[in-house]
Amino acid sequence: MNGREDEEVTAFVRARYGSLLRTAFLLCGDRGKAEDLVQTTLAKTVVVWSRLQRSEGIDHYVQRVLVNTFVTSTRRRSWWEKPLGRLVESQARDEYMGVEQRDVLRRALNALPARQRAAVVLRFYEDLSEQDTASALGCSVGTVKSLSSRGLQTLRKQWVEAGTVADQEVRYA
Amino acid sequence: MHDTTELRDGLVDLAESVTPAEGYEDRIMRQANRLRSRRRLATGTAAAVCLAVLVTMFRVVGLGSTPHLVAAPPDGPFLGWSPVGDVNADLVSEASEVWDQAGSTGPHTAVRAFVATHHPRLGSAVVVLQGYDKLGVARLAFFTGDSGAADALRMRVDRPAPDPVKTQVISLVGPRLTGAVGEVGQGSNASTIAIAVAMPGVTALRVSSTAVDDEMTQDPGGPTSRLVVKRFPIAATAQTTTITGFVKPDRPFASAAKVFEVTGEDGVDGDARAVSAEVVSRTSHQIVVSYPADQEVLPGQLAVEAEGLVGRVKAVDATRSEATVELVTSTGFAGQVYTNISDVPGSVRGTGEKLVMENISADGEVYQTNRVLMPDPSQQSDQVGAVTIGRASVDKAAGATTVELTPTADLAHLTSLFIMTPSAD
Numbered sequence: 202m203n204g205r206e207d208e209e210v211t212a213f214v215r216a217r218y219g220s221l222l223r224t225a226f227l228l229c230g231d232r233g234k235a236e237d238l239v240q241t242t243l244a245k246t247v248v249v250w251s252r253l254q255r256s257e258g259i260d261h262y263v264q265r266v267l268v269n270t271f272v273t274s275t276r277r278r279s280w281w282e283k284p285l286g287r288l289v290e291s292q293a294r295d296e297y298m299g300v301e302q303r304d305v306l307r308r309a310l311n312a313l314p315a316r317q318r319a320a321v322v323l324r325f326y327e328d329l330s331e332q333d334t335a336s337a338l339g340c341s342v343g344t345v346k347s348l349s350s351r352g353l354q355t356l357r358k359q360w361v362e363a364g365t366v367a368d369q370e371v372r373y374a
Numbered sequence: 375m376h377d378t379t380e381l382r383d384g385l386v387d388l389a390e391s392v393t394p395a396e397g398y399e400d401r402i403m404r405q406a407n408r409l410r411s412r413r414r415l416a417t418g419t420a421a422a423v424c425l426a427v428l429v430t431m432f433r434v435v436g437l438g439s440t441p442h443l444v445a446a447p448p449d450g451p452f453l454g455w456s457p458v459g460d461v462n463a464d465l466v467s468e469a470s471e472v473w474d475q476a477g478s479t480g481p482h483t484a485v486r487a488f489v490a491t492h493h494p495r496l497g498s499a500v501v502v503l504q505g506y507d508k509l510g511v512a513r514l515a516f517f518t519g520d521s522g523a524a525d526a527l528r529m530r531v532d533r534p535a536p537d538p539v540k541t542q543v544i545s546l547v548g549p550r551l552t553g554a555v556g557e558v559g560q561g562s563n564a565s566t567i568a569i570a571v572a573m574p575g576v577t578a579l580r581v582s583s584t585a586v587d588d589e590m591t592q593d594p595g596g597p598t599s600r601l602v603v604k605r606f607p608i609a610a611t612a613q614t615t616t617i618t619g620f621v622k623p624d625r626p627f628a629s630a631a632k633v634f635e636v637t638g639e640d641g642v643d644g645d646a647r648a649v650s651a652e653v654v655s656r657t658s659h660q661i662v663v664s665y666p667a668d669q670e671v672l673p674g675q676l677a678v679e680a681e682g683l684v685g686r687v688k689a690v691d692a693t694r695s696e697a698t699v700e701l702v703t704s705t706g707f708a709g710q711v712y713t714n715i716s717d718v719p720g721s722v723r724g725t726g727e728k729l730v731m732e733n734i735s736a737d738g739e740v741y742q743t744n745r746v747l748m749p750d751p752s753q754q755s756d757q758v759g760a761v762t763i764g765r766a767s768v769d770k771a772a773g774a775t776t777v778e779l780t781p782t783a784d785l786a787h788l789t790s791l792f793i794m795t796p797s798a799d
Contacts, residue, residue: 214399223389232392240398244405248413303391306384325378326385356381 206254210247213259218243221267227322228271230311238274242267264327264337268319272338275315309359313352316340320348321356443575443621443633448538449486451512452504456574458489459598462499465490468527469501469517476529479507488544488571495603497563498525498552502544502571504535516546520554521563528555531641543579543619545570547612547638548645549758556644558608558758566610568638570617572600578630580618581638584681584762584782585610585747586714609714609747609760612640613648613678613792637680646752646759648792651677654696656788659704659726660688663791667695671793676750679791682762682782683748687793697793702729702763702781711763712756713738714745722746722763722779729764729779740770740777752794759794 218239225235225242245266246253253259310318316338323334324345335345446454466487474480485505493500498519507513512535519525530551536544551567552559559565568581579602586607606615615638620630640648649671651663661684665671677684677699685707688700700707707724711731718738720731731746740746748763749756764779 211399214402218398219394222394223392226392227385227389235392236395236398240402240405243402244409247402247406248409302384303388306388310388321381322385325382326389328382353378353381 206250210250214243214247217260217263221263224322224327225267225271227310227326228268228315228318230307238267238271241270245270261333261336264323264329265339268323268337269339272315272319305360306356309356312359313355317348317352317355320345321352324349443542443573443619445539446574451538452486452535453488453514453538453541453544453573455488455571457487458571458601459491461487461490462492463490465492465499465501465527466503469503469515469529470505472517472527472529473503473505473515473532476532479509479513479532482507482513489601491598491601493603495605496552496567496569497521499527500569500603501527502569514544516569518551518567518569521552521559522554530555530643533641541573542576542634543570543572543617543636545612545617545636545639546642547610547615548640548642549608549610550642550644556642558644558754564608565605566608566615568602568604568606568610568615568617570602570638572619574600575621576600576619576633577622578620580620582616582618583607583610584614584616585760586745607714608758611646611648611678611759611761611794612638613794614680614682614761616680644754644797646750646797647795648678649795650790651697651793652790653788659701659706660685661699661701661788662696663699663793664694664696665793669695669795671697671795675752676748676761676794677791678761678794679783679788681784682764684783684785684788684791699791699793701785702783703727703785709748711746711748712760713740713766714747714762716740716744720746722748728767729781730776731766731779732776734770734775734777736773736775738770740766742766742769745782746779750794752796761794 221239221242222235225238226232229235229238242263246259246263253262310321313321319338320334323329323337324331329337331342331345335342338345446456448454466485469490470482470485473482482505485503488502488504490501491499496518498521499517501517503515503517505513513532514535515532516530517527518530520528530548531546545568547566547568549558549566550556551569552563552565566583568583570579570581572579578599581602581604583606586609616635617638618635619633621633622628622630649665649669651665653661654664655662663677671687671690673687673690675687677687683702685699685701685704686709687697689698691697701724703724703726705724705726709722710719711722712719716739718734718740720734720738722729722731731740734740744766745762746764746766747760750759750761753759762782764781767778767780770777
């Protein structure tokens, strides 16, 4: 990689890091994991940068790597990352409604299976079309529709349940 | 969250809380460098594994160097070859006795056997011995059974021992190997027998004759694969029989490589003698050949090579030991012929470029590629040693009496040939 390419790569990384990090956060639900995911995604992109220069759609490629790396990481958990127990988190009390709603949404997203979560994030955060989402996920448009629909359904259910609990907690407080 | 707009807003709101930390560029570049090193290592390892697999394939599957024969060290003036298969001591003893009694060369000493076995394809015993005659000359002799005398062994040929260093195969081909000495086999034994023994290291032998579309290759690698015994139609002669040796490496899927291809050897009492000759000059219709001065060649005798008939001796210059051979395609060439197997008679004449078979009976059937044989006047009958002159170029039309032939001998590239002369007996 020559100096000019170095500059191009650095510029690309700087330009895309923030938005990728936000998408990764929605996928992982954890800031640290999101940083790792974006770092791995961009490192893989840098390695094949010369090849990508000769093809169209670097952004599509990066998006696909991001999603694939995320889905793969949820399938194969490394041996040093075995969970020691299941942490049952109690619903945090937050006197600020906005913060509480973000927390509810984050928990609801975390409860979704990886591919459903990816479909929801790509469709409703990245605003990708069904076709582009299918391309990023490496599946058919029909599968995207199915994943998005089931993801939304679960989110709504979680949302309603969280609202009910919140109401009850407020009522009995 | 009742609609997707609310979800979008929620997601944007959630994601907005995340801001990049300092120093991510360096971390990404370091990880990219680690990935590159890992990929290079993986590529190198894969290449090394592929190379190892290829090398193993070459060694195991047989894609190696061409096998070659390693000559067995000579046993004094004799071939230092090990015997083929099990040697039957009784047969060796009987053959030695026959050898001692034949002619005045016995008794023989230091006798050793290459072959001494009953061979199912011959229907009798075959024995090949080496030994010194009473004058101390190394000799080689072939013995086969006489079907008319309870398969008692008969000596068929007694030759000087061949060059113990250069010889790769010894053979005997002739129609007089199954009956009494000097007699052509009768009835079911009316056939030419080819016997060949190859040096150790040869894993398979093939014997083929241009008198018939037939050949036989021994199964490679067996205990008797160095020995081949084959029956051919009685028209086959040593000069039209080819013996080919193969070496097959001891590796699965390895293909056999040809290590020699030679004409069969003759010399049985009663057989026509072949005088070898070298081409000296040629025209489109005839060639001039030079033959050994101690041989006698006469006009009318046939000139042959392994693939078939070349022509007929037209004139002889005995003082120069040269003979002029009229090629089968020359306009002056003519003679009686018959088709192989179906035995349809006719006559043949050269047209300058090709051959035409004529005077075929209208109902005689001759099909494309059928062999057409010409009797050899040096032989005792029209059938024994008849030589292939050509093959029918096309099917003979119904009711037609002629058909065009294509010569089987490569007349344009001849360098040597044999002139068939009558037996000395």
